[in-house]
Amino acid sequence: MFTGIIEDIGVVTNLKEEQDNLHITVKSTLTNELKIDQSVAHNGVCLTVVHINNDEYTVTAIKETLDKTNLKSLKVKDRVNLERAMRLGDRLDGHIVQGHVDQTAVCTGIDQENGSWVFTFKYDSKLNNITIEKGSVTVNGTSLTVVNSKKDSFSVAIIPYTYEHTNFNTFKVGTEVNLEFDVLGKYVSRLLELKNL
Template identity: 40%
Template sequence: MFTGIVQGFGTVVEKRAAGGGAVFGLEADFDLTDPQEGESIAVNGACLTARNIAGNRFLADVSPESLSRTGMGSLTVGSRVNLERALRLSDRLGGHLVSGHIDGLATVEERRTVGDFTLFIFSLDPGLTKYVIEKGSITINGVSLTVNSCEHSRFSVSIIPHTLSTTTLGDLKQGDKVNIEVDIIGKYVEKLLGGNVNAQSGKSVISSSFLAEHGFL
């Protein structure tokens, strides 16, 4: 589990095909204190298993599934990525609960400066937009952000100068693809409510009376 608060940059120092997937060699620009072989590290928001840890370098295997659902396949030697080590139970939860399981890709439609801030507008797969709500949380390349606005298949976020300079979001330009993880709570709610559908009408049986009967009102 992660928070979406990026700890530093990583650089791809090696990339090779392996077993239908790929092996990446990554170097962090911060100390991997107390590294544990097999620990989870989020790379641009994708939860990967670190192995062969030596100093600030480690290897990570990326499965065919991850290559198809994320932007990892487009990374090359020299590419910069956002890194976050897994959350400790004693840590502050500065962002929101992030699983590191990428839901899909979004495309930068527009980038513009608004005062001291940078506004990004992204287009997203329509199948994911139902999980994106105004002022809700979303993870972009591993960075926990608040949604400014959303409509149809587009949403916007406003980036503060600190986040722009300490993550790879500052490198983004129109047309770039980014990894997206929607708020996990929305997916769980959808799954739970999905079992409460009238078999004949196909409509949800959730109503004010249903909520009152079960103690929610």
């Protein structure tokens, strides 16, 4: 379980394919606090630490994960948003995030406002995921509030702190991102779907 509050931006230092798996090595200031078998969210994807070496650690993404996320597009030197699992009893500063990406989206617009940025994302609505105005959504692991919610797109407003301390500052129009929709909204959507069967 995560909160969507990014703790560090890691840098990919090595990528090694093994059969259908991808071993991802990341350099991070969090490494000295990690241990083998611990969960860490990478751009919102919950992965298990399998190796630690000085200030670098390695996680493994399986085919299922690669097929549904933007991790398949990672390159050495890419920056990834990192968050360790939430401690029971901590404040929930973002929202309830599972670290299970629902689908990807593409950045379709970046508008610089007076002191902030508005990013717009388009996603495949056939997968039945939804956003609601002022609801929560996770973009690359970052907990955000939805503005301008539509059937297949939404926008988020980014303050300077978030822009500087996440990989949002690397986004361009066309950048693929990971989305995790609000868990409560997913349950409500599923219940309504079952009711209509």
